Amino acid sequence: MMQTAKLYEGKAKILYPTKDPQILLTIYKDDATAFNAQKKGQITGKGAINCTIAAALFQYLEKAGIPTHYIDCPEVNQMRVKAVTIIPLEVVVRNIAAGSLCRQTGLPQGKVLPKPLLEYYLKDDALGDPLLTRDRLSLLNLASSEQLATIEEMTLKINQHLQDFFKLCNIILVDFKLEFGIDATNQIILADEISPDTCRLWDSRETDPQARIMDKDRFRQDLGQIESAYQTVQERVLSAINH
Ligand code: TMP
Numbered sequence: 001m002m003q004t005a006k007l008y009e010g011k012a013k014i015l016y017p018t019k020d021p022q023i024l025l026t027i028y029k030d031d032a033t034a035f036n037a038q039k040k041g042q043i044t045g046k047g048a049i050n051c052t053i054a055a056a057l058f059q060y061l062e063k064a065g066i067p068t069h070y071i072d073c074p075e076v077n078q079m080r081v082k083a084v085t086i087i088p089l090e091v092v093v094r095n096i097a098a099g100s101l102c103r104q105t106g107l108p109q110g111k112v113l114p115k116p117l118l119e120y121y122l123k124d125d126a127l128g129d130p131l132l133t134r135d136r137l138s139l140l141n142l143a144s145s146e147q148l149a150t151i152e153e154m155t156l157k158i159n160q161h162l163q164d165f166f167k168l169c170n171i172i173l174v175d176f177k178l179e180f181g182i183d184a185t186n187q188i189i190l191a192d193e194i195s196p197d198t199c200r201l202w203d204s205r206e207t208d209p210q211a212r213i214m215d216k217d218r219f220r221q222d223l224g225q226i227e228s229a230y231q232t233v234q235e236r237v238l239s240a241i242n243h
C-alpha cells in the first residue's frame with residue numbers, strides 16, 4: 001500500500017489512492033506547522049493521536065446525523081475516507097475570542113461571543129488563506145448559495161454537538177476549522193480532520209491562560225508540554241466516547 005504514489009501531501013496528512021476509487025487512505029503525520037508553514041516542527045505521536053481523536057469525533061457526529069468522510073482506521077495513524085472533491089474553503093467557527101479574531105479586531109482574548117461567529121477563509125496557502133467577505137465568496141463561485149446554506153447549517157449543528165461533547169471532557173471548545181467535500185452522490189459531507197491541530201481547546205478546570213491550552217497554540221506559542229496536552233485530549237475524548 002505504502003508503495004503506491006501519493007495522491008496529495010499536505011502539511012499534516014498524506015493521501016493515498018486505494019484499489020477502490022471511492023476510497024482514499026489518509027496517513028496522519030507527526031509534522032506540525034504554523035503561520036502558513038513559516039514555523040515547522042514535529043510533535044511526537046501526533047499523527048496517531050489526531051487520527052484517533054478525529055475518528056472518534058467523526059463517529060460521534062455521524063451518530064448525531066452529520067455525514068462525514070470517515071470510514072475506518074486500519075492503523076492508529078491511518079484513516080480510510082470517502083473520496084470527495086474538497087471545497088477550497090476553511091470554515092471557522094468561534095465561540096470565544098482568540099487568535100486572529102483578537103489580533104484583527106482588538107477583542108480581548110477569552111471574551112465569550114454572544115453567538116457563534118462563522119467565518120470563511122480561502123484555502124490557498126500561496127495567498128495565505130485570506131478571510132473572505134460574503135461578496136468575495138460569491139464572486140469566487142466556490143460553492144452555490146444552496147451549498148453554502150447547507151455548509152452553514154451543518155457547521156452550526158457540528159458546533160453544538162462538539163461543544164456538548166467537549167463539555168463532557170471538561171474541555172471548552174473555543175474555536176475550530178472545518179473543511180467540506182462533495183461526494184460521489186453530490187452530497188456535501190464533512191471532510192479533513194477535527195483535532196487539537198484544528199481546534200482551540202481549553203481545559204475547563206484550569207484558569208491560567210497558558211496552562212489551560214490543550215491544542216496547537218502550545219506549539220505556535222512555544223509553550224512546551226505539547227505532546228502531553230495532545231495525549232490528555234485523546235484520553236478525555238476516548239473516555240467520554242466510551243460512556
Ligand atoms: P485563527 O484564530 O488563527 O484564525 O484560527 C482559528 C481556528 O482555526 C483555530 O482553531 C485554528 C484553526 N486553524 C486551522 O485549523 N488551520 C489554519 O491554517 C488556521 C490559520 C487556523
Ligand code: ASP
Pocket residue numbers: 011033034035036037038197216220
Ligand atoms: N496549519 C497552518 C500552517 O501551517 C496554520 C496554523 O495552524 O497555525 O501553516
